[in-house]
Amino acid sequence: MRRYSGQTAVAIVAGDGTVVRQNRASRQLLGDRGGERCCDAMAALGGSGERPCHDGCAARLLEAGLDSPAAASVRREGQQHLLSCVPIGDNVICSLTPGGKAHPAPWQAITERELAVLELLAAGETTGSAARLLGLSTSTVRTHVEKLRLKLGASTQAAVVARGYQLGYLS
Structure with a gap:
């Protein structure tokens, strides 16, 4: 498993479910997944917990709109993380935040x-x-x-x- 910085990992996913961009933390965590299906990229997380990822999930999120984001708690390497997928415009923003629930400093x-x-x-x-x-x-x-x-x-x-x-x- 890759070690990553512990910062929020962000992947931008197109409506067809392919990863179009990733920040550095996401590339460290998942590897370079550009052009791959998001659900396959998220499977690389390993760990345990239910994920909102499946075939067609990006299209369904975009169709449902901003009032229906998807989120799940994922346990990885002994630490709780929050995986959230939010439809914005023509893309879905998927982020993995260490600590399960972030609070503003x-x-x-x-x-x-x-x-x-x-x-x-x-x-x-x-x-x-x-x-x-x-x-x-x-x-x-x-x-x-x-x-x-x-x-x-x-x-x-x-x-x-x-x-x-x-x-x-x-x-």
């Missing part, structure tokens, strides 16, 4: 405006459309997104949304 507290931006991103809005809906400039919304990326330790907007769910900012 004090420095990860977000402002009301950042929460509004996060909620719009989770609903599939772009920075431009979020700016129009909030009556802000696109530049201001980009600044809020950048602050969210820093606070939540995420490198992409999709990862920001996944972390938002993991930390309880989104439900």
